[in-house]
Amino acid sequence: MMPSIFITAALTTVLLMKAFECSLHFGTSHIFRGLEKLKKRQDASSFQQHVCFDVRQLVAFKAQFTAFIDKDNDGRASFKEIKSYLQKYDAAVTDKRVQDFVVRRDTNGDGDVDFIPDYLSEISAPNYSASMAKEWFELEDSNHDGYVSRDELVNIAQNIGMSPREALETAEGYYMIADVDGDHRLTWNEYVTLFT
Numbered sequence: 518m519m520p521s522i523f524i525t526a527a528l529t530t531v532l533l534m535k536a537f538e539c540s541l542h543f544g545t546s547h548i549f550r551g552l553e554k555l556k557k558r559q560d561a562s563s564f565q566q567h568v569c570f571d572v573r574q575l576v577a578f579k580a581q582f583t584a585f586i587d588k589d590n591d592g593r594a595s596f597k598e599i600k601s602y603l604q605k606y607d608a609a610v611t612d613k614r615v616q617d618f619v620v621r622r623d624t625n626g627d628g629d630v631d632f633i634p635d636y637l638s639e640i641s642a643p644n645y646s647a648s649m650a651k652e653w654f655e656l657e658d659s660n661h662d663g664y665v666s667r668d669e670l671v672n673i674a675q676n677i678g679m680s681p682r683e684a685l686e687t688a689e690g691y692y693m694i695a696d697v698d699g700d701h702r703l704t705w706n707e708y709v710t711l712f713t
C-alpha cells in the first residue's frame with residue numbers, strides 16, 4: 518500500500534517546521550554525517566543552507582533512497598535491499614544483523630523500511646543512542662577485530678559513493694579526531710564519543 522498523499526503532505530509540513538542537521542542516507546547516519554560536520558567546520562555559511570529540510574531536499578532524499586537502497590523503486594527498502602546496502606559495510610553481514618537493522622527502523626511494523634515514515638524518521642533524528650552507535654560500530658568494523666580503522670572507513674565511504682578525497686577527509690577529519698591514542702583505529706570507547 519502506498520502512503521496516502523495526505524500523510525505525505527502532513528509529514529512534509531512537520532519536517533519543514535523542524536531544523537535538523539541533514540544526513541543523506543543510512544550510511545550517513547553516520548559516515549555522511551561526518552562529512553557534513555567536516556564541511557560545517559570548513560564553511561559555516563554554506564552549511565547554514567542545509568540545516569533544515571525543504572521540499573527540494575526531500576526530493577533529493579528520495580532520489581538517494583532509490584539510488585542507494587530502494588533498487589526496485591517501490592518506495593520501501595525490503596530485507597533484501599537493506600542486506601545489499603549493508604554489504605557495502607560488511608561483505609559478510611549476517612541475516613540476523615540485517616533483520617535487527619530493519620526492525621529497529623520499521624516504525625509502522627510492515628516489515629520494510631519505508632521511505633515514509635521509517636526512513637525520513639531516521640535521517641531527521643539528530644541524536645543517536647548508544648545502541649544505535651553500537652550498531653554502526655559493528656557494521657563499520659568490517660573485519661570484526663574490535664576496532665573501526667581508518668582504512669575500513671575509507672573503504673566503506675567509497676563503497677557508498679564518496680569520492681576517494683571525500684572518503685579520506687571524512688575518515689581523517691571527522692572520525693580520527695576521536696582517535697585519542699593515535700593508532701589510526703577506534704576502540705568502542707573512542708568511537709562512541711562521536712555520537713555524543
Ligand SMILES: [Ca+2]
Pocket residue numbers: 587588589590591592593594595598
Ligand atoms: Ca524496494
Ligand SMILES: [Ca+2]
Pocket residue numbers: 622623624625626627628629630631635
Ligand atoms: Ca515499515
Ligand SMILES: [Ca+2]
Pocket residue numbers: 657658659660661662663664665666669
Ligand atoms: Ca576493524
Ligand SMILES: [Ca+2]
Pocket residue numbers: 696697698699700701702703704707
Ligand atoms: Ca585509537
